[in-house]
Amino acid sequence: MDQAEQAAYFFRRRWPNGFSCPSCGYGAYYTIATRQLPLYECRLCGHQTSVTAGTVMAKTRTPLAKWAAAIELLASTNGVNAKRLAALIDVKHKTAWRMLRKFRQAIGEVEDAFKLQGTVHTGLHFLAPKYIFIFLPHRHYRCERVVSVSASVGRDGKPTALKLGFVPRDRLVPRFKEPTAHGKARILEEHVDPSADVQWLNSDRMHHSPLRDCLLEARGWMNRLFRGVGTKYLQGYLDEFCFRWNAASRGKPPREAWDMLCFPSDIAA
Structure with a gap:
């Protein structure tokens, strides 16, 4: 699955019922495909977003395929450490550690609330x-x-x-x-x-x-x-x-x- 297919896959997972602007909730958008990862601009308020904006994957250079594999591992097992994650999804240990750190930061926000x-x-x-x-x-x-x-x-x-x-x-x-x-x-x-x-x-x-x-x-x-x-x-x-x-x-x-x-x-x- 190439990057475009991964972006489409993440789009469906983030907005399973169709696009919803994070700023105003409007459902219609323009696609800006000049970047490696497409931007979606709300037709009502002009807010721009992406499939990773506001998520654990925001502002990361790690390919979406690696994130998808990590999410699948975390959801299908009782947990994984950075060494094993690095080996299973073929990334450096530091990258795997940072990915897990981002997941735990998101979990911390959920648990705090x-x-x-x-x-x-x-x-x-x-x-x-x-x-x-x-x-x-x-x-x-x-x-x-x-x-x-x-x-x-x-x-x-x-x-x-x-x-x-x-x-x-x-x-x-x-x-x-x-x-x-x-x-x-x-x-x-x-x-x-x-x-x-x-x-x-x-x-x-x-x-x-x-x-x-x-x-x-x-x-x-x-x-x-x-x-x-x-x-x-x-x-x-x-x-x-x-x-x-x-x-x-x-x-x-x-x-x-x-x-x-x-x-x-x-x-x-």
Whole structure:
């Protein structure tokens, strides 16, 4: 499939019901084909856009075919690391890493906008270095991370929607794995809808809660696929796990979830 065919394919995926101007929602457009990637100019407001504008693929020189292959891999597997992605789609490791970084940034925006509702259980747990960071000797990988685990739960107490967040040290009581008043307020502000009925779990309740199992599942996922995650990027991996977990919990097919992430709907008129 050449670049023109790829552009047509991405057009259909971004606008499955026909073109919609991102600025005004109008459906008629002119095609400007003087560039390698066509531009589409709205006939009403004159706004110009492309199949990649406003998406994870915006302002990239990586061919569309590589992006299509990466999206397919992410949607059809439980995740992929940069080394394996580079080998499978035949790009440099740095390119694969940047592509995955862009995907996780988009996921982070989705997860930040999503707030837990209903009955919500939340508390803190930690990722012990001997489990998730054992493979890398650097101190930034081997230090212990405290993570907030929050979930909307059903009547049986089982999670139906999940949020995981790295908790920096300035939100913790010194020498203890407990949040300060400010830290607790920030966790609730970032993860929970104000209308929710929140129950904060102490360390003992968290240890026996299904929420702990969710974090252990996330830890195992990161351990198997990435074999060590630095603090700087840990939140991105936690977000990706929650994105996958929440899509499965809603019964949403993985391909649909990734299509919605990579080809967001434009505004309607």
